[in-house]
Amino acid sequence: MERTEPITAPLDQAANAAYNGHSFSTSTTKVRFAVQPKRGKRGVTRLSTQTNGRLDFTFDAVELSKSKRRLFRRPVETKWTFARSQIFDARITGVEVFFDVHTPEGIQQVIVIPAKRGLARTIFEQLPTRMTPARAEEQAALDQHAERIKTLTPITWVTYALIAINLLVYLAMCAGGVGVMAENVALTVGWGTNYGPQTLSGEWWRLLSSVFVHFGLFHFAFNMVSLYLMGRLAERLYGSARFLALYLFAGLTGSLVSVLWHPINNSAGASGAIFGVFGALLVFLLKYRRELPTSIAVQQRTSILVLIGYNLFSGFTHHGIDNGAHLGGLAGGMLIGFTLARSLNEPARSKTALRSLIVSGVLALTVLGASLYVLTEIREAIGVELARQKQSATPTPGLPAPDA
Structure with a gap:
């Protein structure tokens, strides 16, 4: 009868000093x-x-x-x-x-x-x-990379602040009668969801407020876990202020595409902004791939592509998921991420700081201004569609299109 024992002893120092120098038994x-x-x-x-x-x-x-x-x-x-x-x-x-x-x-x-x-x-x-020389070089690069990005952004306070704001809004909604699982979805409109008819009637603030509103515990928890896992990395690579800018911009572009995609639905959630974080990370990993250890660049790029592909596929195959917000946030994050991204090496990082901020600001204002102009132009057509629906059946804001 075969008997197995767990490994308990390290290597023999007499065999080779490179093998950690301890006594050995089979x-x-x-x-x-x-x-x-x-x-x-x-x-x-x-x-x-x-x-x-x-x-x-x-x-x-x-x-x-x-x-x-x-x-x-x-x-x-x-x-x-x-x-x-x-x-x-x-x-x-x-x-x-x-x-x-x-x-x-x-x-x-x-x-x-x-x-x-x-x-x-x-x-x-x-x-x-x-170790082979190549592996030793890669390991040294891995150690230096971890220390370097921690030095650039020692505390990822923006990620934690965004999670805290979302948590406070969710708890306030629960206390206000929406319910832990958003049993009373109609009340969410009053908390600032991206409800098309009201957004297009001039309540443009809903494009941003909806990024902090969620339809129930699972919707909230899934988005916050994603933000925690990917947001800290993006904040370290971009810096806290730039990360906050790209998060909010991606949230706005996600909301804009959402209301263009289905202008009579009730949508909310942080995943448009989170998709923007995915897009910004992907852009950074491609733009500055030579400054990153190969294993990290390949692993993170693959993980992000899998996350994006899975979530988009799920959105297209399941009812009630707002892929318009996903795609809009992804595009916004990639666009602004490309201009906000800077080299990890000094002095190149400082040298391009002002220029990238100016380009990013002009780009953001252009995109948001053009999008709002398009929305104002289509309000009349959407009003006609709403009137037609009212004749057939009274629409209700109680059917959410969460962008989780």
């Missing part, structure tokens, strides 16, 4: 793993074919093995043995441990996921700490 643990030739900089992905097996540490090697059972015959065991001298660039991501194996035939990358949560760190600490 150990075994159950894992899922994959071994593949390394392809480019990204290597094995989480979509790699993985198999169940064992991980063994010996005095001079790391062994991975799997056993294939056969009916009425002895199991077939396959084993991979990697000498410690061949292992480079060990790293850990959550519960996954990666390392590269350099052989005369080429480089293989290994991913190991322990069966027991919490063992990933133990496995990582028993692997050699040796």
Whole structure:
């Protein structure tokens, strides 16, 4: 009967001083793993074919093995043995441990996921700490990048302030009779939603106030979690004042496109502005990709594209989601983000500060002015449509189009 023990001991100092310098004993643990030739900089992905097996540490090697059972015959065991001298660039991501194996035939990358949560760190600490020059350079860039953006914006106070304002508005709405889950949606119009007929009647302030209004707890919570996760990063890259400007501008462009898209609906929510944050981050990652560590740029760009794609797809396939606000906020965030973005390096960052502010201000005023002009021009047509609907059925503002 096979017995497995969790890894408990680090490496032998006598074997190699580079292996952390501790006493060593063999150990075994159950894992899922994959071994593949390394392809480019990204290597094995989480979509790699993985198999169940064992991980063994010996005095001079790391062994991975799997056993294939056969009916009425002895199991077939396959084993991979990697000498410690061949292992480079060990790293850990959550519960996954990666390392590269350099052989005369080429480089293989290994991913190991322990069966027991919490063992990933133990496995990582028993692997050699040796790095290739490229990996060492990338790791140094990662460390410097984290410190650099924290130095640029030590406290992301705008993100926290925006979350606090949204929370206060939501609590006030609950206390005012709207309800925790927005059971009385008709009352939300009085709190400043982007209700087309009233917005187009001259209550233009609704274009901005609606960004801080939400239809129920889930709508509020989803948007605030997104703002917390992505807003802090955008604020560090852009700076607090510029981040606030792009957030509000994206919120306005989202509301403008929303009322153009469905001028008789009742819409609200922060996700138009949050989509603007997505767009601004994407623009920054493309515009200044050479100033960012490759792994960070690729990972964040992929994550943002997935978020945008998923939310747009959900908006087009589910009733009651305002994709007009999403698209408007995304476009606004990308547009103003391109002009507001500055290099992370001094003195280039300071040199372009005034010019980018002037260009951004002119751009924002032009876009908002042109949009308001278009809205005033179509008010008559919308009035005709509302009159037609009143003849067939009295419209109600109680049917929301949340832009969550």
